[in-house]
Structures are given as C-alpha cells and as structure tokens.
Amino acid sequence: MATIVQPTFNPGAVGGNNTYQFVSTFDLMKRDVDGKLWNIYGDQLMALMEVIGSTQGLDVGSFFHEHYEENPLMPKIKASNTASTGSGTSTTATFTLGDYTSSSDETLSVPNVNPFQGTSGVVYIPVRVNDMLKIGDDIWIVTAIDASAGTFTASPNDSTSTLSSSGQREIIIFSNTFGDGTNQNTALTNPYNKVTSWLHNSKNTVSWNDTMANMQMYTGDGKEYVIRGEQNCLRQQMNFIDGALLLSEPLANTGLGGGATPRVQTRGLIPQSQDGYVQTYGSGNYDLDDIENLYLNLDLRKGGDAYMILEGAELSSSMDRGMISQLSAGAISYGAFSGVQNKFIDFNFQGFKYGLISFHRKRLAWMNDFQGGGADGYTYRQDGIVIPMDMTKDAKTSAPAKRITKLYLKGMEMVIVDRDLRKIGDSGTAKLEVTYDSWFGLKCVGTSQFAYIKRT
Known part of the structure; x- marks a missing residue:
C-alpha cells in the first residue's frame, strides 16, 4: 500500500489587507534604484601642482637631486x-x-x-x-x-x-678704503649653498575576488565595482603623491629606516615655505597692518614683485573681511550703479597690490577638505602658503627656471601593474588586483623668500 507524506503545513492565506509593509516582508516589492552613481564631492583630487600652475617637472636618475643657490652678493x-x-x-x-x-x-x-x-x-x-x-x-x-x-x-x-x-x-x-699706492686687499669669495631634494616612494593597491568582476550591481553595467575601484585607487594614489609634496618631511627616526628596504622621504611645500617668513595674524580680520607686515618682510628677502597665496577658507574670509572693512569708507561709489537692482555683489578680492608687490590669491581645496586639512583639530583652514611667482635665472646661462619643480625617478613617475593572481600568484589565489607605485619629490628654489601665514 502506498504511503502518503503531506507537505509541510502552510495555511496558504491569512486574514488581512495587502499593505506595503506586509507584502514587502516577502521581498515582493521591487526597488527602484537609480543606476547612476552620483558624484557629490567632485573629482576629490588635490591637484597641488596644477593649482600652483607655474611649475615644471624634471626626471632624475637618483634618489636625490641637488641644486646650488647663490649667496647674497x-x-x-x-x-x-x-x-x-x-x-x-x-x-x-x-x-x-x-x-x-x-x-x-x-x-x-x-x-x-x-x-x-x-x-x-x-x-x-x-x-x-x-x-x-x-x-x-x-x-x-x-x-x-x-x-x-x-x-x-x-x-x-x-x-x-x-x-x-x-x-x-x-x-x-x-x-x-685704501691709500694711494697700496697693495690689493685679501680676495673675497661668494660660496654657493647646496640644497638637496629627496625623492619619496608611495604605493596603492586595489583588489577584488574574481567573481566580483562579473557580479551585477545596482549602479552601472554590472562591472561598475571593478571599473570604479580602479579609478578611485588611481585618484587616491595621485592624492597620496600630492599629500607628500605638500606635507612630508625627511625621515628623522632611525627606527623607521627600513633596514634591508631603506626608506626615503621628500620635504613638502609647507615645511619648505616655513624656511622663509612665518607670519601670524590675530583671530579678527586680516587687515592692512598684516598686509604691510607681509609686504615689508617679503621685500626684505628680495623675492620679486609678484607672489601667489594658496589660502585656506578661514584665511580667505579674514582677508576679504579686512579688505571690505578697509574700503568701506568710500572706495566704491554705489551711485555709479545707476539704480540697477540686479547688480551682483562680489565680496571676494582676487588679489591686491601693496607697495611694489602684487599678491595673487588662490584657493587650495585640501586645506578645507574635511577628509584632509579641514578635519577636526587641524588649523590649515586658517593658513596660507606664499610663493614667489618670478622665474629665477641660471647664474651661468641666465636661462629662466621655475621656483617649484616636481621631481620623479625616470620611468617610475607612475608605474601601474594589472595582475591576475590566478595566473601569477604563488598559490593561484582567485583575485585580481591593480597596483600603483610612484617615485617623486619636490624641489623649491630660494625657500628663504617664501612665506607661511598662520593664525595665532
């Protein structure tokens, strides 16, 4: 005789209305997902050298680059x-x-x-x-x-x-002073100052399991994870480079020297700019007295007649407010607007000239980035980097040379390697990865003529 085994008991239906929260419990409600990943923070690139603008690149064949600077005459x-x-x-x-x-x-x-x-x-x-x-x-x-x-x-x-x-x-x-018919005096020699700029090695890696390369996701075409993972890793590497060019200092701890894998680090723009005049200003407006102090101290250092100021947001605000306050006594005649009601009021001053020096202002976004210099507890938003804009000259040839140079080891400015570890891994690991490896450094000429602005 046949044996009948009943299926697991299921009531089949329950009393009650079909509501969203009830049906959604059964994962029946379809999600409506925008397939576009929205880029709300922009490209998030520091782009230090591009912001400065007047720079150059130089490939070198060593871990360091040397240059000589004239002494005062x-x-x-x-x-x-x-x-x-x-x-x-x-x-x-x-x-x-x-x-x-x-x-x-x-x-x-x-x-x-x-x-x-x-x-x-x-x-x-x-x-x-x-x-x-x-x-x-x-x-x-x-x-x-x-x-x-x-x-x-x-x-x-x-x-x-x-x-x-x-x-x-x-x-x-x-x-x-010499008397008539006297001998010549002792010779006078002007020695040169040797400046060494060290390179820096930065790396970054992105990896994923082989299956993730083809799994579908809500955003993009199903491979967005892979594509965007590579793009983000590259942009991170570019920021790691710029971060070192801005902040790094040579290693001064032998315990971190690296032993068989020795470590070398460059000296960034902020430490080098602090070789020159370091100006402090109060918590109020950056006013005419501050501008005068900056002008007089830079003029003393003979750095040229034009400077760039890379500013944090709070320094920019303090400068604008100081200039607005200084010019409030009638520098602008509002009657000249002839009653135009839709006149756009611009409280930003792109630059200023004091004495015989022109100052050109630029925003360095990293100083205000809450993932960077604008993070809680840091004061870079209140700071400014002052860079001479004149081009120096080679003492022998008089050929022009830029004040700031990005150095990189020849052929290794950005080494990108795409690896399939299933084929080349030690044990056939089921992973794919892309690695980034960069050797770079920063050379600044005449840092005694730079300046750094910070709030007390």
Whole structure:
C-alpha cells in the first residue's frame, strides 16, 4: 500500500489587507534604484601642482637631486664687541665674530681632503682689513684680523667716536678704503649653498575576488565595482603623491629606516615655505597692518614683485573681511550703479597690490577638505602658503627656471601593474588586483623668500 507524506503545513492565506509593509516582508516589492552613481564631492583630487600652475617637472636618475643657490652678493658680519679703548687717534675696539659659517653643509674652514693632505685648514671670515663698517651713526675701519680666533679690531673714522660694549649684532660692510699706492686687499669669495631634494616612494593597491568582476550591481553595467575601484585607487594614489609634496618631511627616526628596504622621504611645500617668513595674524580680520607686515618682510628677502597665496577658507574670509572693512569708507561709489537692482555683489578680492608687490590669491581645496586639512583639530583652514611667482635665472646661462619643480625617478613617475593572481600568484589565489607605485619629490628654489601665514 502506498504511503502518503503531506507537505509541510502552510495555511496558504491569512486574514488581512495587502499593505506595503506586509507584502514587502516577502521581498515582493521591487526597488527602484537609480543606476547612476552620483558624484557629490567632485573629482576629490588635490591637484597641488596644477593649482600652483607655474611649475615644471624634471626626471632624475637618483634618489636625490641637488641644486646650488647663490649667496647674497654683499658680505655682512655678526659680532659682539668690547667697549672701545684709548682716545683720539689711538681709539680701537675688539670684535668677536659669531656664526660665520655658510648656511650649507660646507663651513668656511677649508678642510684637508684627498688628494691634498695636511693637519690643519685655512679659516676664512667675512671681514677684511680696510673694510668700512657702519655701526650706528659712525663708520669704523678694520685694522687687524685674527682669523683663527674669529676676532678683529677696528678704529673709528672720526677720532672723536667711541663705542660701547655690545652683544652679537649684525654689522654691514658697505665699502673699503685704501691709500694711494697700496697693495690689493685679501680676495673675497661668494660660496654657493647646496640644497638637496629627496625623492619619496608611495604605493596603492586595489583588489577584488574574481567573481566580483562579473557580479551585477545596482549602479552601472554590472562591472561598475571593478571599473570604479580602479579609478578611485588611481585618484587616491595621485592624492597620496600630492599629500607628500605638500606635507612630508625627511625621515628623522632611525627606527623607521627600513633596514634591508631603506626608506626615503621628500620635504613638502609647507615645511619648505616655513624656511622663509612665518607670519601670524590675530583671530579678527586680516587687515592692512598684516598686509604691510607681509609686504615689508617679503621685500626684505628680495623675492620679486609678484607672489601667489594658496589660502585656506578661514584665511580667505579674514582677508576679504579686512579688505571690505578697509574700503568701506568710500572706495566704491554705489551711485555709479545707476539704480540697477540686479547688480551682483562680489565680496571676494582676487588679489591686491601693496607697495611694489602684487599678491595673487588662490584657493587650495585640501586645506578645507574635511577628509584632509579641514578635519577636526587641524588649523590649515586658517593658513596660507606664499610663493614667489618670478622665474629665477641660471647664474651661468641666465636661462629662466621655475621656483617649484616636481621631481620623479625616470620611468617610475607612475608605474601601474594589472595582475591576475590566478595566473601569477604563488598559490593561484582567485583575485585580481591593480597596483600603483610612484617615485617623486619636490624641489623649491630660494625657500628663504617664501612665506607661511598662520593664525595665532
């Protein structure tokens, strides 16, 4: 006899209305999904070099790139002095030089290096017998030098002049004086300053299981995951590069040196700009006094007659408010609008000129990005990077050269490798991946003429 087994009990129907929430419980309601992925944050690229604009690229064949910068043409000294002794024509003062080495890694004490052998070097100092010094309102003339001790003596041009003792201070050498028929003075040499710009290695990787390459998704054509994953990884890599070009500093921790895989890091634009004038401003408007201070300090550094300011949003606002306040006393005649009601009011000032220097303002979006410099606890929104816009010249050829150069290891500016690990992996891992590998660095010329603005 046949055995009948009833199906699992199912009531088949229940009492009640068909409502959205009831039917949706059975996953019967169709979702209406927009197939387009909306790009609400723009391309999210930092684009540092493009924002600066006046830059150039240079491929190099080493982990570092060196360049030389001229020193100032005219010498000056920093020295302390004793009170003058004697009187009349016998008045003298003794001066002790302070820091009289160059700003590079080469001192003014000439070393004994191969192929030359010796036991001592020759010491050069930036003052010579018969130099004319301007000290206060008086002129003093150098009469004797002890280079190895870093001291010299001088007598006043006017025998009635005296000199009080003083600590270290700067003294200018404005000329020299010789008698008729005398010998030439000691030679004067202008050493060059060597500047080293290091490269930096940054990497990024995107990977996915092989099945994900063909699974359908609500957005795109079913392969959007793969395509967009690659695109985002590339844009992240571009931002990692720009982030290092902006913020990185050379490694100063031997514990992170890398051992068999040594690490090297470049020096970014912000640390290099802080080699120059660092200006602080208050929490109010960035006003005329701040502009004057910026102008005077940049003019002192002889950086040219045009500068670019890369600004955070709060600095931009403070500058605009300061200018609006300064110009509120009638710089604009509103009667000139002739009653036009739809006149667009622009509170933004794209640039300004003070003294003989023009300042051109630009927005650096990263400073305000809540995923970057605008994150909670950071102050980059209040800051500004001031860059000379003039082109420097090669001292030998007078050929123009840009102030900022992006360096990259030849052939490795952006190495992109597409891998199918099912074919080349150690164990046939069912994954696909794309890797990005970049060697790059930043070279800035004349950073003592840059500036950095920050709020106190």
